[in-house]
Amino acid sequence: MGAGPSTASNGSLSLKGDIAVVVGASQGIGLGVARRFARAGANVWIVVRNEQKGKAVVDELKQLGAPDARYSLADLSSKDDCQRAAGEIKTAAGEGGIGYLIQTQGGPPGAHDDAPGIDPHFAVQVFSRVILAYELRHTVKRSSVAIAIAGMGAKQFDTDDITLDRVKASGRASSALAKIVTIGGRDATVLDAAWLELAKDSSPDVQYLHLFPGVVKTNVMANTGQSAFFIWMSWLAGVLMGRTIDQYAEIPFFLTANPEGRKFVERGGMFWNERFKKVGAAPRAEDESTRKAIWDWLLAQMAR
Numbered sequence: 001m002g003a004g005p006s007t008a009s010n011g012s013l014s015l016k017g018d019i020a021v022v023v024g025a026s027q028g029i030g031l032g033v034a035r036r037f038a039r040a041g042a043n044v045w046i047v048v049r050n051e052q053k054g055k056a057v058v059d060e061l062k063q064l065g066a067p068d069a070r071y072s073l074a075d076l077s078s079k080d081d082c083q084r085a086a087g088e089i090k091t092a093a094g095e096g097g098i099g100y101l102i103q104t105q106g107g108p109p110g111a112h113d114d115a116p117g118i119d120p121h122f123a124v125q126v127f128s129r130v131i132l133a134y135e136l137r138h139t140v141k142r143s144s145v146a147i148a149i150a151g152m153g154a155k156q157f158d159t160d161d162i163t164l165d166r167v168k169a170s171g172r173a174s175s176a177l178a179k180i181v182t183i184g185g186r187d188a189t190v191l192d193a194a195w196l197e198l199a200k201d202s203s204p205d206v207q208y209l210h211l212f213p214g215v216v217k218t219n220v221m222a223n224t225g226q227s228a229f230f231i232w233m234s235w236l237a238g239v240l241m242g243r244t245i246d247q248y249a250e251i252p253f254f255l256t257a258n259p260e261g262r263k264f265v266e267r268g269g270m271f272w273n274e275r276f277k278k279v280g281a282a283p284r285a286e287d288e289s290t291r292k293a294i295w296d297w298l299l300a301q302m303a304r
């Protein structure tokens with residue numbers, strides 16, 4: 001798909017009157033995306049877990065041009081908090097709904113993600129995104145976006161062990177690298193399965209996107225308790241080929257809010273990397289019976 005489109009026309013867009021909800025906007029990629037929508041004059045509502053950070057970001061967003069910047073507080077590792085935050089957003093948005101839901105919370109699995117069942121990593125990185133996208137599926141009018149590792153996933157997927165309890169107990173995912181490959185592959189498969197199911201039943205005006213950000217200069221490795229070696233590797237990758245959060249934010253902004261970007265998505269589908277290259281859905285998410293089993297499991301977890 002060539003060099004990809006230019007985001008230059010982003011600069012002339014005004015989103016006055018639109019609402020963008022950015023989840024995980026207290027720092028990192030989410031903060032960059034929230035700032036980008038604020039600069040275009042959108043009302044930016046952020047979801048964060050820390051009140052002090054929420055207030056500071058809201059002040060900044062107002063200064064950048066978001067007339068109605070506000071925050072909701074939620075610990076996204078809690079299903080109840082996710083459902084409560086979604087309810088508050090739905091009520092505040094009313095009939096008009098929100099234009100954009102952009103989810104950036106979480107990061108790679110860390111040292112403490114071996115607990116059986118829905119562990120804190122899975123809860124934030126995957127389950128919270130599914131809950132918010134599902135609860136807000138009739139509220140979002142233009143784009144529902146997950147920014148996370150995409151284009152991963154093994155050819156095998158055990159739908160009887162979505163929480164990877166057997167893998168965790170066997171110690172097969174105990175090293176940092178094995179965690180990122182095994183757990184990251186599971187995450188991508190579940191997220192892709194959910195996004196494909198949500199897109200299937202949504203209005204054609206709403207675009208579902210799963211975006212892989214490439215390397216963005218954030219503190220995600222330290223924030224998720226990775227080893228000093230991984231933190232150093234990620235710092236080096238950032239220096240050599242990373243984008244700042246504000247540089248990267250032009251991409252999700254282009255694909256969701258810019259008419260040229262929306263046409264690009266219409267032609268190319270829902271999975272993109274940071275160079276505007278299509279990445280495939282996780283292989284097992286494309287298999288109908290696996291996808292349906294994952295989706296039924298997610299619906300059951302949300303209803304518990």
Ligand SMILES: NC(=O)c1ccc[n+]([C@@H]2O[C@H](COP(=O)([O-])OP(=O)(O)OC[C@H]3O[C@@H](n4cnc5c(N)ncnc54)[C@H](OP(=O)(O)O)[C@@H]3O)[C@@H](O)[C@H]2O)c1
Pocket residue numbers: 024025026027028029030048049050053074075076077104105106107108124125147148149212213214215216217218219220221223
């Ligand atoms: N940066 C990259 O190069 C890169 C590459 C590939 C994929 N990704 C993916 O992109 C996403 C964003 O990464 P990032 O680099 O922006 O990470 P980050 O800088 O660590 O930001 C993560 C955000 O998630 C929030 N968060 C974490 N746990 C939460 C919880 N329980 N409740 C509420 N909020 C919570 C954090 O809030 P606090 O400020 O309160 O901690 C923070 O705002 C992640 O899924 C990551 O895996 C990033």
